[in-house]
Amino acid sequence: AIAKMYTSKKQWKEALSFVNKGLSLEKERSWPNQSSFELSGMKRELLNKLGHKDEALLTAWTDFKKAPSEYSYKELMKYTPKKEAKEWHNKAIIEAKKHSLPDFIKLCTITKEWDILAEHILQVSHHDLESISHYTNEEPAKKLSKTYPIAAAKLYRALGIRILNSKKSKYYQYAIDHFQKAKDLYQKSHLEEEWI
Numbered sequence: 001a002i003a004k005m006y007t008s009k010k011q012w013k014e015a016l017s018f019v020n021k022g023l024s025l026e027k028e029r030s031w032p033n034q035s036s037f038e039l040s041g042m043k044r045e046l047l048n049k050l051g052h053k054d055e056a057l058l059t060a061w062t063d064f065k066k067a068p069s070e071y072s073y074k075e076l077m078k079y080t081p082k083k084e085a086k087e088w089h090n091k092a093i094i095e096a097k098k099h100s101l102p103d104f105i106k107l108c109t110i111t112k113e114w115d116i117l118a119e120h121i122l123q124v125s126h127h128d129l130e131s132i133s134h135y136t137n138e139e140p141a142k143k144l145s146k147t148y149p150i151a152a153a154k155l156y157r158a159l160g161i162r163i164l165n166s167k168k169s170k171y172y173q174y175a176i177d178h179f180q181k182a183k184d185l186y187q188k189s190h191l192e193e194e195w196i
Contacts, residue, residue, distance in 0.1 A: 002018045003015040003016075003018040003019045003022070003039075003042060003046075004042075006018065007042070007045075007046070012046050012049045012050050013050065015042075015046055016043065016046040016047070016050065019039050019042050019043045019046060020043070022039045023039050023040070023043065026039070040059065040063055041075065043056075043059060044056040044059055044060055044075070044079060047059070048079065053079065053081075056079045057076075057079040057080060057081075060072075060075050060076040060078070060079045060080075061076060061088075061091075063075065063076075064076045064092060064095065065095055067099075067103075068092065068095055068096035068099045068100070068103055068104070068107065069100075069103045069106070069107070070103070070106050070107055070110050073092055073096075073107055073110075073111070076088065076092060077089070077092075089111065092107070093107070093108070093111070093113055093116060097116075097120060101124060101128055101129075101132065102132045102133070102136045104117075104120065105117065105121075105132065105136050105137065105140055106136055108120075108140070109139055109140050109143070112143075114140075114143060114144060114147060114148060115148075117140060117144070117151070118144055118147075118148035118150075118151035119151075121140075121144075121151040121154055121155060122150065122151055122154065126154070126157065126158060126161070129154060129155060129157075129158035130158045130161045130162050130165065131162075132158065132162075134159055134162065137155050137158060137159055138159065140152075140155060141155035141156050141159065141181075145181075145185065149185040149186075149188055149189045150185070150186070150189055150191065152181075152185055153181070153182040153183075153185035153186050153189075154182075156178045156179070156181045156182035156185070157178070157179070157182040159174075159175075159178040160174075160175040160176075160178035160179040160182065161175075163175035163178070
């Protein structure tokens, strides 16, 4: 709150000192219902305003590596110089692949990295895909259907199995639709044995 007050008065150095104080206290104390999640973003903004653009980018990269997601990716790219955007984007995709599969799928979806996503989907197990929400898998399944039908079929299969595993009969029609799409894509690719 004090850092925000200084920020509103454009007193960047003073604001940054209170942000740093908050971040150091966070390590020592547990503040339920008083999260300091905003402090990292504030620190980057203040570093940027003070001309420490490289340091702002480095903290964004550090936070991204801790938890790669579409949100930390957007924060990273916000501080990336335009001429280095492609390089940092590629680094982010490689790093994200090492972490959460759902977050990697979301990240590839928002960045339209369909070839990288398709390749990765073909490498992961059916079981891993079945544990992922339809909110994450439906859009990439549609987008991959034309160019990467086998990867799309694998996602549709996982969507159907997830519904069956949940044992919610009111959604079984959706499961049938997903299975039909998976079957059609496998047949179109002359890989009927994958369906069977």
